[in-house]
Amino acid sequence: MKVRMSPAVIAVIVLGVCLFMPTRAVIADSGHTETGHKKLAGTVVKKAGLPTVKTSDGASYQLSDKIATKFGVEPFNEGEEVMITLDENNAIIDVHRKGEKSKHRFVTGKLVHVGVMKPEIKMQTEDGEKVFPLLHQETKTKPLPNGTMITVELNEAGAVVDLHRADDPGKNK
Secondary structure, rough: OOOOOOHHHHHHHHHHHHHHHHHHHHHOOOOOOOOOOOEEEEEEEEEOEEEEEEOOOEEEEEEOHHHHHHOOOOOOOOOOEEEEEEOOOEEEEEEEEEOOOOOOEEEEEEEEEEEOOOOEEEEEEOOEEEEEOOOOOOOOOOOOOOOOOOEEEOOOOOOEEEEEOOOOOOOOO
């Protein structure tokens, strides 16, 4: 059985697709940063008794007092509006109360060592050897051999929230 559509029906379908697609693309890209991170607004709620950020797209990201301390901020209360930043693996690498600005800094140097038993990274910088705690042990360190020039992003508490090869353009802004 063949179904025939009138030109008017086809025009309505095409118009609907054309109007809908650009809007979705703008929404999807609106929260991305130049480093490939995604920024989202959300509200702190209790989920299974734990503080969780519920974003406008319906996703939930668990918080804890320990995580807040690692980010260098006071623990969050239910109902607070926050901004979270997710890395390429959708892990929270930054969280701030709405209206607060992030005060991250970047340090470039040669990778000396990544701790196996202790989540930390050691670098040789212009100011000497520095050791920084890793916010997440799995922070993209595995493919980087010792001696690689890297740039780390440090949060307010001085923990590494992200790192990239120093020669990776566009990643260290």
